[in-house]
Amino acid sequence: MSQNPIQVTVDRLKRIAHIPERAPRKPADAGTCPKCQSHFSSEEMVANARVCTNCAHHFAITARERLDHLAGGHDEWREIWTELRASDPLQFVDLEPYPDRVRKAEQSTDLGEAVVVAELEIEGELCVAAIMDFKFMGGSMGSVVGEKIARGCERAIELGVPLVAITSSGGARMQEGVLALMQMAKTVVAFEEMADANLPIIVVLTHPTTGGVWASFAALGDFTYAEPGALIAFSGPRVIEQTTREKLPDDFGKAEQQLLNGQIDAVVDRRDLPARIGKVLRICHRPDLAAQPPLANIISQASGERMGRIADAVAETITQTLPKLPKKIADRVAKAIEPRGGDDR
């Protein structure tokens, strides 16, 4: 390997143990259906999962609202790896600098990146969900999106549960250059790890799923669904029309068409998604694969105080076992569990 990857890890080992300040989420907004002009208040919007009750037009939905919906209207989901943020490997400037674009997206969406990874139960079945949000820079896949999806798979393997990926993306994040391209490979590698662990992957394609996302992990689900009217394509209609001078029909690349092309398993209305995903999760339910006991889960849920108690208990157990170990190993272990001084390597 020629070089180390560029990875800025700020103080990962010295995290402080307290629950961070949490700002209230922006309230859901009201909207008017572009197809039939019906108006919906914000409460109606949330209740209908942002689907027009008159003509079934699917509005865009934010990643966290979708999590609420998938969790059955409960707020029992835990978002993980919110601390990952984009860096700017190329010092990229197009019409404005890349970091400025990221900051604007952070402020307008309340998200840290274009994908939200969470642990949740859908219809009572535990899974890890990776949900993309098109509002964050067109849902483009840069290093952070690739990393979060890969970690999502690793988390699913750790817990022995399926992965649910809901995509919405214009493709690779061009501002990260060739490293964005590499995220396609990274996510596929993570999906291969899922295959090795015999864990199923459910992919739901939502409007739009195009470019490098459709040409990598989004096409590799074991169960692949799409929302009605979602555009699913490697090259968008505009690019195709410019390159080949073909005139494309209006339904080109739409979910219904891709179903006929044999590219997806079914077109599913958003309001039916929790039930449909829940059904697949139930069918695939494998308690023998679930992690026992989920130590990582316990640790990640623990508050600072509980963390300390767990650490003490672990240290005590290890101390008791020490005399049974060969001296050389025992010394090393004893040294490792000694309370540390000021310097933290």
Next chain:
Amino acid sequence: MSSAKSIGGRFVKRIADKLHTAPDATSDSWDAIQLARHQERPYPLDYIGRFCDEFEELHGDRLFRDDPAIVCGIGRYHGEPVAFIGEQKGRDTADRQYRNFGMPGPEGYRKAMRVMNLATKLDIPLVTLIDTPGAFPGAGAEERGQGGAIARSIAEMVRIQVPTVAVIIGEGSSGGALAIGVADRVLIMENGTYSVISPEGGSAILWRDAGKARLAAAAFRPTAATCYRFGVVDAVVPEPEGGAHKDHDEAARLLDQYLQRQLKELRAMPRADRLRQRRERFRRLGAHKEFAIGDPSAVVSGRVDLTAPSDPSAPQAAK
């Protein structure tokens, strides 16, 4: 022997200059793109013809048709059978149209997967030669599953058990290049380029003006030096003075040296180690920041949110 050495020495200096000068000047990236696209530049069949005494080309994906933008087959390489997959552009107008300007459709990637499976069956190494402006954007290609074909080709390259080496011999743009680029070792020719999108495509999207390709090239910096610095490629293969198009024989000889060495190293590795390292190689690539906020996994739960720490100094101060 001595000539090879002196070429090596000059090359090292050339690359070192490229690596250590401040971010490549506009002209650098643009020059590299022009050289990478030079129509006299050697294409996969030019290299394979010089590497192998005998080469048997295979055709067709067994599902729809043959895609001339991808050439593949098995050749005798230094006394051993080796599978080759390459993206082939054309040299004159007729040839270029026949090869579809080196833009493969789903058939091309399915044909490539056929040869990957053959390499696995025969337990012989696989070498891929990348040179494409991207996968073909066409209505038919979409209907036949362009995205899925690229994704499955990437997955097959991750899965395949035999030693694999990918070489970017010209321009490597978008998923169309990566589809055959996920290998144990990735090399790039000195004047090759590797990027997320062609500068024309990038300028049309980011600058909303296809005429800003020069600007886009400078911003994407798709050069061999950038790829090496990011760890995307493992080695940069020198080209003859002035570029590979000046001397095909010498270009093939230089690449041959690098290929042989990589294959020898890969063959010596235990299979399990090699496969694990291939996955780890691609698992690691990327550039991100990780902030320390809150409790052990910086958890946010339920209907609440977290203000984004857009100022990197803030979390450090909370030590």
